Amino acid sequence: MSDVLLRAENVGIRFGGLQALEALNLTVHDKELCCIIGPNGAGKSTFLNVLTGTLRPTTGSVRFLGHDIGGLPLHRIARLGIARKFQIxxxxxxxxxxxxxxxxxxGAPSPARPIGELLDLVALGNRAATLAGGLAHGQKQWLEIGMALAIEPRLLLLDEPTAGMTPQETMATAEMLLRLKGEFSIVAVEHDIRFVRALNCETLVLHQGRRLRSGPFHDIEADEMVRDVYLGRR
Amino acid sequence: MIARDRNWLLVFAVCAALAIVYPLFADGYQLTVIRDALIFGLFAASLDFFWGRTGILCFGHAAFFGIGGYIMALVTLNDAIPFGSLLGIAGAIAGAAFVAAIIGYFLFFGGIRGSYFTIVTLAMGVICQQAAISWSSVTGGDSGLIGIPPIEFDLGGTHVDLSQDLPSYIFVASIVAVVVLALWSISRGRWGTVLTAIQDNEVRAAALGHNAPLRLLVTFVLSAAIAGLAGALYVCMAGLVAPDLSGLLLSTEVIVWVAVGGRGTLLGPVLGAIAIQRAQQTISSFNPSLWPLLLGCVFVIIVFVLPDGILSIYARLKSLFKGGRQAQ
Incomplete structure (x- = not known):
């Protein structure tokens, strides 16, 4: 657990007059699973965009294996080994x-997994010839996870992977991620508490662009302040 | 996918067979008419290779046709240059590719896509035509350059002379066949699949490690190079080059050929170019002012009724019958 894959230090970002993120730190170790949660507008997606290099932070830096990835073209970031699943x-x-x-x-520098294995991993073995536009919503989400796996990432960033999924699909996705956990690092931004509970991992809670709490999920879940924020009491 | 490839090859084989037997039934004049139409067909295929696979419309493709034509004319009219025909063709291809590379670099890496790309290339075509008119010391101005010699070169000991109708027809038809086949094999394989992905969602393709702007640029340059080749062939067959060859009218016509023939099929645009030019000659011969009106109507009808072009009639009929059977 000692080797650091991704390190975000003192990340802050400003959109005009809005301080969207402020003084955020995140360290992701090799083969670690962690979640970023928070209510709507907390800055989760913005933070993920910074982590993937899509947005350049106003202050601070994001380093992946020692490289500063802020402002690199998208395809170069992908080739470093960062895969991303979009929210839509x-x-x-x-x-x-x-x-x-x-x-x-x-697109991958050295793809290893054969297509057949990828199809099975994301449970689409019998839909190989189907046009992706004709898949059900949940299957599209899985296909996208499969595409992220195909580039043999060191780090997989998931932006609301279960958005729009049925509870059964959500649980199946959580199981899928737990199976993959030992192979590479995963950072998931999520809204759905049941999903994060199923993953039961290191969790960072954002609120209004700042770190509210961080730690193992069972501590987070018990935290009074986090509950207040989620229920809109603060 | 496999069935589609087989159908394409079948249509290609039928067209090639027709092209081979055509000289047996045609006189010299008819051969030259089809030969010139084939050159414009090659030009249409070049536009389709870019537009059909990327979904980005270039509205100034005649600029590359014209650049190829003028370079060919200037090289072959200069007696001091040896191997004029071959060097001219090479120069025409390289010149068109070079201009496309410069313009394409700024557009693609600058994030210009869709209608903005179309508008900028429209302006590019107009600029090229204006340059051809205004730079009269080199280009001959409005009247262009005349007396361009037919293609002539030595290939492995045999002397190739394309001043006669039949050899020039065979030469052009073979080039069109080889280029269309090559473009098709590029666009159905990995290159074309990634281009389709970029057309669907460029950001996603980039997030998977694909350098989308570079791939679009290379496709654009290749497309322009073939347009330049078509321009070079045309001026040698016609014997003259004029500013119209890089003009807005030709840029528009080539779009109509591609749309009528079927965007993305490569073969359809060649057939579309031949069919429309034949129709143009027939109709103009009894009423010259009727043609633009008819062409406009045909274009509108095709876009509404057969958005995938004339080659899609068969597939449409088939799905119609299939649908009928399922309903029963």
Whole structure:
């Protein structure tokens, strides 16, 4: 657990007059799973955009394996080994499920997992020839996770992976992530407390762009302040 | 996917067979008409390779056709340059590719896409035509350059002379066949699949490690290079080059050919170019002012009724019958 994969230090970002993030720190170790939670507008997606290098922080820095990734082109960041699943399922609708995964593999510096294994991992083995645009919402989300896996990431960043999923699909996604946990680091931004509870991992709670609490999920869940924030009492 | 590839090859084979037997039934004049139409077909295929795979419309593709034409004319009209025909063709391809690379670099890496790209390339075409008119000491101004010699070169000991109708027809038809086949194999494989992905969602493709702007740029440059080749072939066959060859009208016509023939099929645009030019000659011969009106109507009808072009008629009929059977 000692080798640090991603280190965000003193990250702050300003959009005009709005301080969207302030003085955030996050360290992700190799093969670690962690979650970022918080109410709507807490800055979760903004923080994830900073972690993926899409947004350049106004203050502080994000280093991945020692490289500063702020402002690098997207494809270079992907090739360093950072995969990302977007909040809105963004698969390629006019390509088949199999071609979606192929395109993902072609982008990787050294793809290892064969297409068949990827299809099985995301439970789409019998839909390989289907156009991705015709998949159900939950299946699109899984396909996108499969595409992220295809590039053999060191770090997988998930932006609300269970958005719009049924409770059963949410639990299946949590199991999928727990199975993958030992292979690479995963950072998930989530809204759905049941999902985070199922993952039961290190959790960072954001509120109004700042760190509210961080620690193992069972401590977080018991915290009075976190409950207040989530219930809108503060 | 496999069935679609097989159908494409079948249509290609039928077209190639027709092109081979055509000289047996046609006189010299008819051969030159089809030959010139084939060159414009190659030009249409070049636009389709870019527009059909990326979904980005270039509204100034005639600029590359014209650049290729002028370079070919200037090289072959200069007696001091040896191997004029071959160097001219190489120069035409390189010149068009170079201009596309410069313009494309700023547009693609600057994040210009969609209609903005179309508008900028529209301006590019107008600028090229104006330059051809105004730079009269080199380009011959409005009247252009005349007396461009036919293509002539030595290939492995045999002397190739394309001043006659039949050899020039065979030469052009072979080039069109080879280029269309090559473009098709590029666009159905990995290159084309990634381009489709970029068209669907460029940010996603980039987040998977694909350098989208670079891939779009290379496709654009390749497309322009082939347009330049078509321009070079055309001026040698016609014997003259004029500012119209890089003008807005030709840029528009090539879009109509591609749309009518079927965007993304590569073969459809070639057939569309031939069919529309044949129709143009027939109709203009009895009433010249009727043609633009008819062309406009045909274009509108195609866009509404057959948005995938004339090649899609068969597939549409098939799905119609299939749908009928399922309903029963």
């Amino acid at each position: 399922p963004s698969v390629f609708p006019s390509l088949s499920v199999e071609d979606n995964l192929k395109v993902a593999r072609w």
